[in-house]
Amino acid sequence: MDLVLSRVAKNFGGLRAVFDVSFTVKKGTIFGLIGPNGAGKTTVFNLITGVYKSDEGSIHFGSHNLGPLKPAQIARAGIARTFQNIRLFSQLTVIENLLVACELQKRAHLAAAILRLPVYYEDENTMHGRAMDLLRVFDLDGVADEPSTSLPYGNQRRLEIARAMMLEPKLLLLDEPAAGMNYGEAEGLKVQIRWLRDTFDLSIVLVEHNMQVVMGVCEDIHVLDHGETIAHGTPEQVRTHPKVIAAYLGEDNSEFNTDGSAA
């Protein structure tokens, strides 16, 4: 299923956070959404996942019109995400974090759980098994029963991805997955992102500042600045695009030259 944004706009009071943004994420691609700080990348994520409602334009995912849907319904439609500032369920253990994410796939509802019907045990068995499989993939199975906040930062990021994968999404939105990672960890992340796409047959949209990761894995890149699209294309096209260079480095280099720091 393709994700199609057409002419999406969002204002916060007088601030134009996103304006006239259109792009299509084709099924199975790894798509990069980049831009300087404050370009509106995370706002776009929040619009896709229904945290914010767009003021103009439309967002479609396959046959679903995401416009009127609530965040939980969008998650059910097969879109999972991670967050820029990690949002784990801090009082819950690592595996419980994953188990919350499959609540909507269960057949056993509250009454069945209270009566401990066979279907409850079947569900718990299946979900627990799936959660452990995912934790093994992300090398977190050893800490399954630890409180989620006791994990080091990088593992918390990976746990967030694992939790998102528990939804069996068709589209995965990763908000700065490489933040705070060193060179080696970022290389590992690149491998994991490709592996996720190939293994689970999904599309991935990546918001990321780490160019090593973006240029390394993305097949299609969309560049925002001040809420507007300034470029779109393959990594090579984007890397050499004059507007992108201007947005990241500044158009006028005279400031750098006067204090000599650009030398």
Add this chain to the structure above:
Amino acid sequence: MSANRSESERHEAAKRSLSPKRVAAAAGVFVVVLFLDFFLNVILPDSSIRQLLMLAACNVLAALSLNVINGMAGQFSIGHAGFLGIGAYTSAVIASHMHHFFGGGEPSFARSFAIVPACLCASAIVAGFFGFLVGLPSLRLRGDYLAIVTLGFAEIFRLIIATAQADSGNGQSVMGRISAAISSLGGQNGYQGIGNDGIPLYAGPFWVFGLAALLGLVAWRIKFSGWGRALRGLREDEIAAAAVGVDPTRYKVTSFVIAAAGGGIAGGLSAIMRDGLGIVNPDNYNFQTSFDAITMVILGGSGSVTGSAMGGVFVTFTVKAIELLQGSSVVQDLRVSVEWLDLNALRMIVYAMVIIALMIVRPEGLLGERELFGKRRAVQR
């Protein structure tokens, strides 16, 4: 995964649901509470002690139900007395009418099997309905603002009962009939059954302790079900929970309904319990009652099922101990010599000191969110 294996898993699961151990435990509890129903007055001839024990069981239920909102959902309700009161009045009225219908006489154990379930189901449904109404604003409000809504609700309930007058309004109009119906609940003097004969007290130890055990188990299973896990996730981070498909609206409102229904059962049971007062009074459901319920949950450890239950027992006995202290000769002598001493104020001071001390020593409550005994994993691997 082969079909064979999932078939055997299904078989395993079916076996776990009705394992011999569980059946034996249920039968054991049944026999014990049945025994207590007939012999508790022999074991404990002092009716005030029996009353205290049964009150403790009712308070445990109140704490367990409040724990769903305040502990698991992370909302803050300070109006639980409203739900307790609604449950108490509902059960009191239905028990009185059914008793009347069956021809009065002594409340018999056989008849209680018709009356108690009917009363408590009605209490749960009526209180649950009001829980739904109060739960709706919880979607938009949080923290202190929601607390004020719940407090307002409880006070509105109490004041409507306390101030209703039969002769207000025209007897034929809709409003007149409603006010006549409400005023038949006795207003400020409390409801004492048909003809002020006292509410028939059908719920013996069998019902009170049996239901405390049964609903305690339900509370435990709610916490450790997927639903409870999702609710706790929602408490930790609403945006993240929504992003994994947990609908905050549904879960929050449902938690309010469950807590209110549980509160209704607790209140209903306390109104018709044997050795009870035989009267429900609006003043029993004031802010002090809500505050006691919150104290039980926080002292025991919010989010913890066993902790809330312990808190319920602890607070019941502490309040009783303070009352006994007030009656002791030392305090009475003191009161004679110091005329301005207010014993009710003394009670509040002691009570407050106990709470302050506990909050200093253990700010997370007796148990925190942990449980008294370890939970076996639903799945062993």
